[in-house]
Amino acid sequence: MILIFTELDNGSIKKTSLEAIAYGAKVAEMKGTSAVALAIGNADASELAKAGQYGATKVLHAGASELATENAMAYASVLAAAVQQEGADVVILPKSGLGDAMSARAAAKLNGSVVSGVTELPDLSDGFKVKRSIYTGKAFATVEVKGAIKILGIKKNAIEAVAGSGSAEVVAFAPALGAGDFIAKVVSQEKASGELSLTEADIVVSGGRGMKGPENWQPLLDLASALGAATGCSKPVSDLDWRPHHEHIGQTGIKVAPNLYVACGISGAIQHLAGVNSSKVIVAINKDPEAPFFKAADYGIVGDVFDVLPRLTKAVLDSK
Amino acid sequence: MKILVCITNVPDTTAKISFTEGDTKFNKAGVQYIIGPYDDYALARAVELKEQLGGSITVINVGEADGEPQIRKALAIGADDAVRVNCDPQDSYFTAAQIAAVAKEGSYDLILMGRESIDFNSGVVHGLVGEMLGMPSFSPVMKLDIDGNTAKFAREIEGGKEYLEAQLPLVLGCQEPIAEWKIPNMRGIMTARTKPLKVVEPVAVDEMATLAQYTLPAPKGACKMIPAEEAETLIALLKTEAKVL
Numbered sequence: 001m002i003l004i005f006t007e008l009d010n011g012s013i014k015k016t017s018l019e020a021i022a023y024g025a026k027v028a029e030m031k032g033t034s035a036v037a038l039a040i041g042n043a044d045a046s047e048l049a050k051a052g053q054y055g056a057t058k059v060l061h062a063g064a065s066e067l068a069t070e071n072a073m074a075y076a077s078v079l080a081a082a083v084q085q086e087g088a089d090v091v092i093l094p095k096s097g098l099g100d101a102m103s104a105r106a107a108a109k110l111n112g113s114v115v116s117g118v119t120e121l122p123d124l125s126d127g128f129k130v131k132r133s134i135y136t137g138k139a140f141a142t143v144e145v146k147g148a149i150k151i152l153g154i155k156k157n158a159i160e161a162v163a164g165s166g167s168a169e170v171v172a173f174a175p176a177l178g179a180g181d182f183i184a185k186v187v188s189q190e191k192a193s194g195e196l197s198l199t200e201a202d203i204v205v206s207g208g209r210g211m212k213g214p215e216n217w218q219p220l221l222d223l224a225s226a227l228g229a230a231t232g233c234s235k236p237v238s239d240l241d242w243r244p245h246h247e248h249i250g251q252t253g254i255k256v257a258p259n260l261y262v263a264c265g266i267s268g269a270i271q272h273l274a275g276v277n278s279s280k281v282i283v284a285i286n287k288d289p290e291a292p293f294f295k296a297a298d299y300g301i302v303g304d305v306f307d308v309l310p311r312l313t314k315a316v317l318d319s320k
Numbered sequence: 321m322k323i324l325v326c327i328t329n330v331p332d333t334t335a336k337i338s339f340t341e342g343d344t345k346f347n348k349a350g351v352q353y354i355i356g357p358y359d360d361y362a363l364a365r366a367v368e369l370k371e372q373l374g375g376s377i378t379v380i381n382v383g384e385a386d387g388e389p390q391i392r393k394a395l396a397i398g399a400d401d402a403v404r405v406n407c408d409p410q411d412s413y414f415t416a417a418q419i420a421a422v423a424k425e426g427s428y429d430l431i432l433m434g435r436e437s438i439d440f441n442s443g444v445v446h447g448l449v450g451e452m453l454g455m456p457s458f459s460p461v462m463k464l465d466i467d468g469n470t471a472k473f474a475r476e477i478e479g480g481k482e483y484l485e486a487q488l489p490l491v492l493g494c495q496e497p498i499a500e501w502k503i504p505n506m507r508g509i510m511t512a513r514t515k516p517l518k519v520v521e522p523v524a525v526d527e528m529a530t531l532a533q534y535t536l537p538a539p540k541g542a543c544k545m546i547p548a549e550e551a552e553t554l555i556a557l558l559k560t561e562a563k564v565l
């Protein structure tokens with residue numbers, strides 16, 4: 001049996017989790033078994049039933065009020081309880097901060113294997129082998145997974161999630177939880193509201209020091225909004241407080257894997273590229289024809305961002 | 321305050337990655353090694369906390385002897401002693417079990433790690449160690465203060481930050497801007513030479529995963545250049561050719 005953790009955002013299943021469900025359903029098909037999804041937090045049954053369209057036959061919903069806010073330790077306990085109840089031997093989670101923390105704690109609870117950063121479906125022809133990303137996207141490793149319970153963190157775009165006509169029944173799940181999982185007190189949260197999530201976004205428009213200052217971000221924001229894109233930045237930009245820290249992309253920041261990454265006035269240092277090298281298509285806009293980003297890009301424009309960005313925005317709006 | 325800092329010995333962020341022996345071994349030739357950048361943040365904050373509160377810092381690395389220059393560097397930055405678990409770890413569960421075995425001996429108030437290693441990028445060793453020791457774990461922590469027996473810390477969440485409080489002991493995965501990276505000074509480098517570095521053999525752990533084969537990504541095709549005066553054509557190409565709009 002395959003169990004899939006589905007991450008919720010404001011009551012909706014995240015796109016990366018739909019991919020995780022599709023991945024889990026595919027593994028279930030390969031192994032001749034069924035796929036069950038686990039959702040934790042508040043969500044309507046009609047939204048959760050969507051898991052059926054991606055191949056899950058059942059959705060366990062742990063909707064207890066103390067689970068309404070994200071808590072990796074408590075969620076890991078719920079996950080481990082679900083693994084035991086369902087007798088799951090493969091557990092799929094989307095690779096994310098929450099997914100990684102849950103898979104780690106659940107693996108230690110269940111004495112199972114944990115492999116994070118998986119990029120392809122497993123090879124079951126000889127044991128259980130998966131390909132994972134290592135060295136911050138600069139290489140891959142094929143790993144033989146040997147534990148009786150195998151917990152995999154799936155990277156964005158490891159599989160295409162296409163909605164089908166399947167359906168899933170939603171069943172309430174209420175395992176007993178220990179006080180130990182609620183040990184930390186959340187004092188406060190600062191969260192930009194209505195912002196597109198960088199790690200979920202299909203398009204990311206990102207700015208570097210070539211944007212010259214925080215007051216110049218409008219043309220970039222305009223292009224992002226025309227494209228429906230999330231915005232990111234290079235490390236110096238967040239170090240200088242031109243943009244918030246959670247937008248910082250790269251080796252020491254967020255790793256993104258959008259379909260389209262547009263780099264504006266970013267030189268393309270190897271540490272920045274490490275955070276974007278899983279993107280499907282990369283566009284670099286830089287006034288220096290020798291900028292290293294052009295070596296990593298699919299499309300390049302040698303030009304001034306303040307000239308190019310407004311023209312791209314207009315072209316996007318005109319083409320709608 | 322007794323702090324354990326877990327450091328990885330990893331290729332420099334600019335290192336070119338390649339493999340040998342039929343793509344089954346990492347090619348160390350010509351590669352410069354560093355303390356993992358996130359681990360370096362954890363170490364820097366540990367040194368500041370020790371200056372503030374007293375106590376001691378132990379660093380641990382699960383790795384082979386060629387990681388000792390990085391362990392010495394951590395001692396030069398301000399750790400008091402070090403443990404190296406002598407092996408070539410290939411799996412997070414195995415690594416975590418080694419750290420947990422050493423940590424059990426030391427009754428640490430804080431176990432600080434990086435948010436992720438830059439060789440495996442798993443982001444799981446802190447959670448594994450936490451669960452193995454029955455300690456809470458949090459990551460990625462970007463601010464940390466200790467007030468008596470309480471840790472007050474901030475964690476990065478999607479689109480923002482979360483401020484938390486919890487009782488020690490804790491396992492925390494750290495990232496910037498928790499502290500500024502520290503550079504060892506001359507005195508630190510001199511004293512590091514004589515600080516204790518204990519080498520221990522790994523404890524036995526059930527085999528959970530092994531590395532079978534490495535591969536490199538397919539080489540990137542040439543970049544299609546679009547003249548700045550025709551910037552608009554990019555949008556058409558992204559639609560019709562790349563099919564991403």
Ligand SMILES: Cc1cc2nc3c(=O)[nH]c(=O)nc-3n(C[C@H](O)[C@H](O)[C@H](O)COP(=O)(O)OP(=O)(O)OC[C@H]3O[C@@H](n4cnc5c(N)ncnc54)[C@H](O)[C@@H]3O)c2cc1C
Nearest residue numbers: 208209210234235250251252265266267269271272287305
């Ligand atoms: C251990 C380590 C970890 C790191 N981690 C990260 C990381 O996670 N993320 C990260 O981004 N960096 C990281 N860095 C820093 C990285 O090495 C680079 O310094 C950084 O990415 C450079 O940022 P930038 O391209 O915005 O700035 P710059 O290097 O200053 O480049 C600015 C670019 O803008 C162009 N430009 C200027 N004006 C214009 C204009 N008007 N129109 C068009 N183009 C223009 C210039 O030609 C130049 O290419 C790390 C470094 C280290 C050592």
Ligand SMILES: Nc1ncnc2c1ncn2[C@@H]1O[C@H](COP(=O)(O)O)[C@@H](O)[C@H]1O
Nearest residue numbers: 326327382433434436437442443444445
């Ligand atoms: N071999 C190791 N030795 C010591 N600490 C490690 C080792 N591997 C991972 N860690 C610690 O665990 C953190 C997370 O690693 P990972 O789960 O591999 O991304 C790292 O930043 C280190 O602090």
